[in-house]
């Protein structure tokens with residue numbers, strides 16, 4: 001795991017966009033996309049590179065991490081709608097190349113297992129963009145999720161519903177249930193890119209990165225993956241015990257190594 005402490009959220013976004021751009025320019029790519037606020041700056045950066053520098057997503061497929069249960073695809077807060085409005089609808093993904101879970105599926109288990117098959121058939125995820133919840137969730141794998149879990153239905157914690165209430169008119173409108181890729185599913189992506197910014201994430205980042213690998217902190221599952229880049233700003237890094245070590249190592253890293 002590589003922990004990279006960057007000055008501001010804007011530098012976090014540029015660094016993440018650099019990694020994604022390199023991969024996308026290399027050829028056909030499968031991206032795993034997170035929603036929520038944290039990756040928005042990265043998506044804006046990618047949209048700008050598409051418009052200014054000809055970065056094309058026409059050879060890229062995308063799979064969303066999760067979806068609210070009970071929101072129709074057309075609902076403005078469904079993750080289908082959000083990702084289209086914030087990113088994929090503003091660049092040149094081909095029609096049908098952005099995939100998400102159907103939160104209205106009658107049979108959630110069948111939906112989940114079809115989604116897993118679909119990811120496999122696409123060749124697996126090259127780069128998975130991740131945010132982290134204040135309770136340490138990854139995707140919507142809430143505390144005590146199995147570190148080997150697969151895509152399935154989960155119940156959101158009160159904390160996550162409170163955190164996400166800002167996207168709805170009232171916390172009671174935040175769905176109780178979600179479909180989410182499991183931690184085992186996420187760990188199959190070839191490169192995991194965790195983005196975290198702001199003080200509110202500092203405790204969760206420290207637990208995930210420096211704490212024990214434990215289901216109480218689902219993001220600690222990252223420690224089991226061979227290729228993880230954790231991009232954090234100073235505020236999100238503020239509770240890391242070994243900040244100086246991470247900064248020193250990154251500062252002396254040979255440029256050719258990349259992330």
Ligand code: F6R
Pocket residue numbers: 033034035036037038039065066130131132133134137138139140
């Ligand atoms: C969203 C997702 C969640 C968010 C997390 C952080 O698709 O999977 O794990 O990444 O809740 O959300 P923000 O970035 O809004 O703080």
